[in-house]
Amino acid sequence: MVNINKTIEQIKELGPKKAAGYSLLAIGIFGGAYYVYNWIKRSSKTEEQNNASKNKIEEIETASNFKKQEIEQLHAHRKEEERLQTDQKIEVINAQKEADIEKMKLRNELRKERDAAKAVSTFVDGDGTDKIESYREAMRNGTVGKNVGKALGFPWVREGFDTGLVGPTDSGKSTFVMQIAIAIAKGKCDIKLAPEWYDIPPTSVLLFSLEQSYEEINTYYGSVINNLPMLEIYADSQITPKKIIDIIKEKKDIITSTGMVVFVDNYSKLEDKAGVKAMKQFCEELDDLRSQSLKVEKPITLFKVYHVKPDWNPTKPLTPASVRGDKKNVLFTNNFVYFTYCKHGSDKRVLGYMKLKHGNKETLSILEYAGTEIDQFRYVGKGSKEDLGEASTEQKSCDVKQTPGRKSEYCLDEIMVLYNMVQAKECTYAEIEASYGIKKSMIKKRIQRARKNTLT
Known part of the structure; x- marks a missing residue:
């Protein structure tokens, strides 16, 4: 500082x-x-x-x-x-x-x-050889069946042929088929069903019914078929194409020279259950069995029943386009008949032909319900295309005879009451089926038919 x-x-x-x-x-x-x-x-x-x-x-x-x-x-x-x-x-x-x-x-x-x-099945014979006989060789060797193609009682059922039948639902197809099967098994027709009956011996018949139970068959036909050994019926909703083939193979070895007639009722239902692929194989195997049976002179005759398509016209003859399923089902058959309604009465039906190998396929027949102990039809006379169509309401009300097909336990008025209850949500179709045994499909069919007849 x-x-x-x-x-x-x-x-x-x-x-x-x-x-x-x-x-x-x-x-x-x-x-x-x-x-x-x-x-x-x-x-x-x-x-x-x-x-x-x-x-x-x-x-x-x-x-x-x-x-x-x-x-x-x-x-x-x-x-x-x-x-x-x-x-x-x-x-x-x-x-x-x-x-x-x-x-x-x-x-x-x-x-x-x-x-x-x-290729092997096409070019090789059933015996494993590739030799194909000419007509002359077959005649010389005696391998030509003399009676193949003969009428089995009815003109539309030919021995060794593949025959089809088509018709609308509830028209009585199963009744008609059962009547044919019984006549062939008995070797005689108790009620005239065609213009002419061709005499035959009692013939083995296999009937596969997918639309009827054993109880129904026993109720409707038991008095006739219970003592008919030539007729064997398989009625089961679980029937499959394989089961049918297995049964035919089992039976074909024990049949006589009269052969065997196989009915499949209903082919359309079988196809719905099994599918197209399985049915294609089934058809091939069935046709092979039929071809083989002709060579051993124990012919297997096929008779298949089909449903008609929903858009069919009841006033016109049925055509291959009317048949449900593959059109080959019609094209590859020998004979094909249709069984449909007749406008002259609800108890009458018209039988016509899509294909008829022997005879005039333009010929139509009118059948009517016979009113016998069991459900049967009888031949009335020749018909024409003008006879096709559903009966009018007035004609139906005048018909006092019991109509063909399955017997209905309930009248239309009762069906209408049940239908209206479902529409009002008072009950369900399942409850109706459990209580009354009436299926939804049957109720709807009856209602649709009643409405159609009312419009007509």
Whole structure:
């Protein structure tokens, strides 16, 4: 520290002029020193600020670089995950492609095997040889059946032929078929069913009924068929094409030279249950059995029953287009008949022909309900296309005879009451079936038929 008092005394000793000079010099020195001090101080502060700012920038850059590295790592990880997922998808797709290729190869191999089998069955005889007899050779060797194609009682049933029958629902097809089966099994027709009866011996008959139970058959026909050994009936909703083939194979070895007639009622229902593929195989096997039976002179005659399509016209003759299912069912048969309504009364039916190998297929017959102990029809006379159609309401009300087909326990008025209860949500079809045994399909058919007749 500078001693002020001592400085003042020194100034007094020097005199005013020298004192002033030294004072100015001292002020200059002190001022310069102060300026230098302040400059150094400001410089050091600025440097600290610059250093702090630089450190802050470095910290920000470091943090930014770290964040950038994190983002890059995350992006790279996601890219790797996407690549792995893509690789997995590609592997799955490639595996599926390989599996599809294997399936196609297997399908082609199976197709080739089937084609080869068909070629063998087409070009090789049933005895395993490739020899095909000419007509003269067959006559000389005695392998031509003398009676193949003869009428089995009725003109539309020919020995060894494949015959079809089609008709609308509840028209009495099953009744008509059962009457034919009983007549062939007995070797006689108790009630005239055709213009002419061709005498035959009692013949074995197999009847597969998919639309009737054993209880129904016993109720309607038991008095006639229970003591008829030539007629064997299989009635089960679980009947399958395979079961039919197995039964025919079992029976064909024990039948006599009179052969066997096989009825399938109903072919359309069997196709609905089994599917088109199974039915195609069934038809092939059935036709093979029929062809083989002709060679051993124990002919198997086929008679198949079909449903008509919903859009059929009751006033016109039925055509192959009217038959439900594959049109080949009609094209590949020998004879095909239709059984439909007659406009002259609800107890009458018209029998016509789509195909008839022996005879005039333009000939139509009128049948009527016979009113016998069991359900049967009888031949009335020749008919024409003008006889086709449903009976009018007035004619139906005048018919006092019991109508053909299954007996109905409930009249139309009772069916209408049940139908209206369902519509009013007072009960359900399931409850009606449980209580009364009437199925939903039957109720709807009766209602539709009643409405159709009302419009007519």
